[in-house]
Amino acid sequence: MIAFVGAIAYVVMVHAQETQVARELQYNARFGVPDVAPRCAWVFVLDDGVLDEGVLAVPGGFPLHGDLEAVRSSGVAVERDVSANGTEYMVLTTPGSDSTTVQAVFDMRYLLADRRHLLLALGIAQVAGLLVAALIGLGVSRRTVGPLAEALARQRRFVTDASHELRTPIARAYLRAQLLSAAADLPADQRDSLDALARSIRGLSDVVDDLLQSAQLNQGLDGVPVDLTAVASSAVAGERERAAERRIALTVEHPGGPLMVSGVETALRRAVDELLANAVRHTPEGGRISVRVGSRGGHVELEVADTGEGFDPAEASLLFDRFHHGRGEKRFGLGLALVREIVTGHGGEVEAVGHPGRGARFTLRLPMARTGSARPRERITSACP
Ligand SMILES: Nc1ncnc2c1ncn2[C@@H]1O[C@H](COP(=O)(O)OP(=O)(O)OP(=O)(O)O)[C@@H](O)[C@H]1O
Ligand SMILES: [Mg+2]
Incomplete structure (x- = not known):
């Protein structure tokens, strides 16, 4: 703000000074006579080839003889800035009355000091x-x-x-x-x-x-290596009975080998369980739920897709807000918020894609554990017999 206001003040001041000097030069050229010019200004008159410089000391380099001669022969006024003697001068050379040529000079040193x-x-x-x-x-x-x-x-x-x-x-x-x-x-x-x-x-x-x-x-400690393929398979096995009751086909697809991430296995299992529970709840009888685990660009992806009621795409990001639930639902609306907390706590992200009546797809994307980087830690459950 200070720079902005200052720039405006500076431009206005320079413009006002230049206008003022131009006005003074015009006045001096018309009415000034050598020796009577005000402070910091000089007037020279060329009359019939004779130059009247007055008796006052004039700054070195003045008058500008070239301009006087040029204006005398052309009759056209010339205005210029001259840097000399450690300051700047504004010089106006103009035809005067009675075949004279007048040169008015203004020393800008005080105005420059003001700037x-x-x-x-x-x-x-x-x-x-x-x-x-x-x-x-x-x-x-x-x-x-x-x-x-x-x-x-x-x-x-x-x-x-x-x-x-x-x-x-x-x-x-x-x-x-x-x-x-x-x-x-x-x-x-x-x-x-x-x-x-x-x-x-x-x-x-x-x-x-x-x-x-x-x-x-949260304090930055390493998690243990967790195999997401195993987590997905056991979550699907746990939900199989409920899906069968509702005649929903539940399938799991993975590359066959382990896909490791670093984290807390029970927390990741809870996230997958929640996605599966939601899918079963929102898929009508005879529908299909597929769980797919794979890797892409240094990440492990776990996808839970269903052929259920889906949701409005505009609602996708709101689903992860605490206490957000669909119209008419009597549940807490906390499950997906916890899923997001778990996934972001593991340095990953979660995405929801859906269309009304055409199913929903939730994808967890977690950084793949680098071999040997995750330090296995003693399971705390060892306190239980
Ligand atoms: N597979 C899905 N298909 C369609 N809508 C879904 C699906 N999963 C979640 N939703 C929508 O997202 C909302 C939020 O889900 P979330 O799991 O956070 O809460 P909830 O299941 O309603 O309650 P809670 O999980 O706390 O018992 C749901 O109310 C539902 O409207
Ligand atoms: Mg839920």
């Missing part, structure tokens, strides 16, 4: 303005970002502490459930229920481990 002062003042204002803006920016950003970073750190601490504290009681509950189900004199139905209880506790333990690992991942 330099203005530029200096603008430069100082510019530097001071930038300094003040930088200081204000620094202060404001510290004030706003500081509490945010602290809140995030506190949240991460809470998640790690809470999940760490929950691991021991969960491990004990799991052990107790297993011991009870191993008791010899239990009726079969109670044993089945206890086995189911043990499996649920095991699932709870996975979720808690997952939370702990996610919090550590």
Whole structure:
């Protein structure tokens, strides 16, 4: 802003000065006589070949004899800028009255000094303005970002502490459930229920481990190598029964070998489970769901496509917002938001493509793990027996 305002002020000032000098030269050429010209101005008159320079000291190099002769013979006025004696002069040579030729000279040194002062003042204002803006920016950003970073750190601490504290009681509950189900004199139905209880506790333990690992991942620790082909196959196997109930054909397609990414296996499994659960829910009976895993340009891609109700393409990016769900849906609208959090936490991205009535396709794109770069870490679930 200071530079903009300064540039306008400078241009206006130079224009005003030049107009003023041109007006003075015109006046002096018409009415001035040698020796009577005002300060910083001189007038020379060539009359019948005789030059009247006056008696005052004139600056070196003046008058401009060439211009006087040229104007005398052509009768056409000449105006020029001359740099001499460490300053600039504006010179107007014009035919005078009674066959005379007049040359008016104006020394611009004070006007040039005014311009330099203005530029200096603008430069100082510019530097001071930038300094003040930088200081204000620094202060404001510290004030706003500081509490945010602290809140995030506190949240991460809470998640790690809470999940760490929950691991021991969960491990004990799991052990107790297993011991009870191993008791010899239990009726079969109670044993089945206890086995189911043990499996649920095991699932709870996975979720808690997952939370702990996610919090550590956010701090830049390496994940473990995870085979997305295996994750996709086991997620499809888990959903097969539900799909069969609804007569939906569920297929999985992969290159045959492992496709490794670095991350938290349970979290990635949850993301794929969520995509599959959504696909099954939004595909009518007799439809088709296909899961495809492949690699492209240093990334592993996992795609879940269905032939279900689809969605409006304009809605695609909103689906990943928390609490966003389709019209008439009575669910939480959290699943895809969690999928995006998991995927971006792994340095990847997720994309949704769909058309009303023509199905939907969700693609997870994750950086492929470089062989040997991911450091295997001891699984935290080892706390559970
Ligand atoms: N395969 C799909 N086909 C069509 N629409 C889908 C599909 N998957 C998700 N959607 C749309 O995206 C919305 C958001 O999905 P999201 O999984 O986030 O929430 P939800 O399934 O409604 O609830 P939650 O997963 O929390 O139980 C859904 O309500 C639905 O409208
Ligand atoms: Mg969902």
